[in-house]
Amino acid sequence: MDINQLVRKNIQKLTPYQSARRIGGNGDVWLNANEYPVAPHFELTEQTLNRYPEPQPEKVIQRYAQYAGVQPDQLIVSRGADEAIELLMRAFCEPEKDSILYCPPTYGMYQVSAETLGIKTKTVPTKADWQLDLKRIEQHLDSVKLIYVCSPNNPTGNLIDPEDIKALLNIANNRALVVIDEAYIEFSPDSTVVSWLANYPNLVVLRTLSKAFALAGLRCGFTIANKPVIDALQKVIAPYPLATPVADIAAQALSKDGINAMKLHVINLNKQKEKFANSLAQLSVVEKVYPSSSNYLCVKFQDNKDVFNILWNKGIILRDQSKSIGENNMIRITIGTQAECEAVLSALKAIK
Numbered sequence: 598m599d600i601n602q603l604v605r606k607n608i609q610k611l612t613p614y615q616s617a618r619r620i621g622g623n624g625d626v627w628l629n630a631n632e633y634p635v636a637p638h639f640e641l642t643e644q645t646l647n648r649y650p651e652p653q654p655e656k657v658i659q660r661y662a663q664y665a666g667v668q669p670d671q672l673i674v675s676r677g678a679d680e681a682i683e684l685l686m687r688a689f690c691e692p693e694k695d696s697i698l699y700c701p702p703t704y705g706m707y708q709v710s711a712e713t714l715g716i717k718t719k720t721v722p723t724k725a726d727w728q729l730d731l732k733r734i735e736q737h738l739d740s741v742k743l744i745y746v747c748s749p750n751n752p753t754g755n756l757i758d759p760e761d762i763k764a765l766l767n768i769a770n771n772r773a774l775v776v777i778d779e780a781y782i783e784f785s786p787d788s789t790v791v792s793w794l795a796n797y798p799n800l801v802v803l804r805t806l807s808k809a810f811a812l813a814g815l816r817c818g819f820t821i822a823n824k825p826v827i828d829a830l831q832k833v834i835a836p837y838p839l840a841t842p843v844a845d846i847a848a849q850a851l852s853k854d855g856i857n858a859m860k861l862h863v864i865n866l867n868k869q870k871e872k873f874a875n876s877l878a879q880l881s882v883v884e885k886v887y888p889s890s891s892n893y894l895c896v897k898f899q900d901n902k903d904v905f906n907i908l909w910n911k912g913i914i915l916r917d918q919s920k921s922i923g924e925n926n927m928i929r930i931t932i933g934t935q936a937e938c939e940a941v942l943s944a945l946k947a948i949k
């Protein structure tokens with residue numbers, strides 16, 4: 598029996614998302630998934646594993662609401678921001694009929710989630726400066742229910758102009774939700790748009806504990822929006838999205854001490870980033886280091902050098918973004934520890 602014949606048509610065509618962890622490699626320097634380079638330490642305090650967890654763990658919601666400066670009913674917690682990307686589609690888009698819109702080069706999961714759900718996708722590439730092409734977005738809004746904008750953008754590292762986000766919210770008013778993916782906002786905290794919720798009923802903000810909070814393995818993310826949006830998401834989310842140990846650790850990470858530790862990490866990492874960017878810019882193999890408001894650098898290397906594979910063979914695993922950005926030798930490098938950044942620099946210096 599050919600099981601593949603039973604699989605939904607749109608799923609038959611798909612290949613699994615090439616996440617950083619799936620690509621493989623035998624490295625000892627992992628700078629390809631925008632993870633924080635050092636593991637935080639937590640002890641479990643909840644032992645009630647015979648019971649189902651709270652559907653929306655109150656402590657986690659209370660503490661994140663306070664951290665983000667919103668009301669608890671403007672928040673839903675999920676299995677990472679990735680689950681939130683999909684929940685929005687499941688709540689707002691009719692399969693085969695409605696579309697999402699996003700602006701490449703950007704995060705790959707908007708497309709993957711839409712394709713698995715049978716929701717159509719429209720793409721409006723960013724302009725040469727990686728900012729939104731508002732005129733073309735406006736021309737492509739037919740059937741669009743969700744517009745995903747990542748700021749700071751992955752993989753390019755730039756913030757999206759806040760005036761453009763405002764203009765987009767106005768263009769989309771009464772037609773579509775504008776979803777601002779703030780997975781990296783802790784590295785540029787002044788640029789959050791959360792305070793605009795009072796003025797824009799169609800604004801949605803995505804957050805995660807995976808990046809600045811150093812908890813990618815925890816799988817915990819947040820959607821911030823006005824209550825009617827959150828109410829719709831509550832209808833489609835799984836009954837128990839967060840395991841008890843996840844909620845336990847998330848609550849600790851969001852305590853006063855946890856948030857202070859995260860902020861200290863961000864200060865150090867941003868310093869490390871500046872130093873690393875300056876050192877990279879001085880290497881002959883480097884053509885350009887793009888400014889970054891996040892925890893990674895987008896770097897353009899000389900066209901005739903096989904930088905990605907040379908470093909791969911030395912156990913330094915980076916992320917090749919040439920295809921997604923549409924330019925040869927564009928590599929995204931996560932900011933690691935000082936030792937890891939130095940390993941990258943010395944491997945690059947050895948390239949003749």
Ligand SMILES: *Cc1c(COP(=O)(O)O)cnc(C)c1O
Binds near residue numbers: 751804
């Ligand atoms: C890492 C990342 C996410 C996913 O976050 P999780 O909470 O780990 O699912 C979402 N959006 C962007 C832009 C990311 O880079």
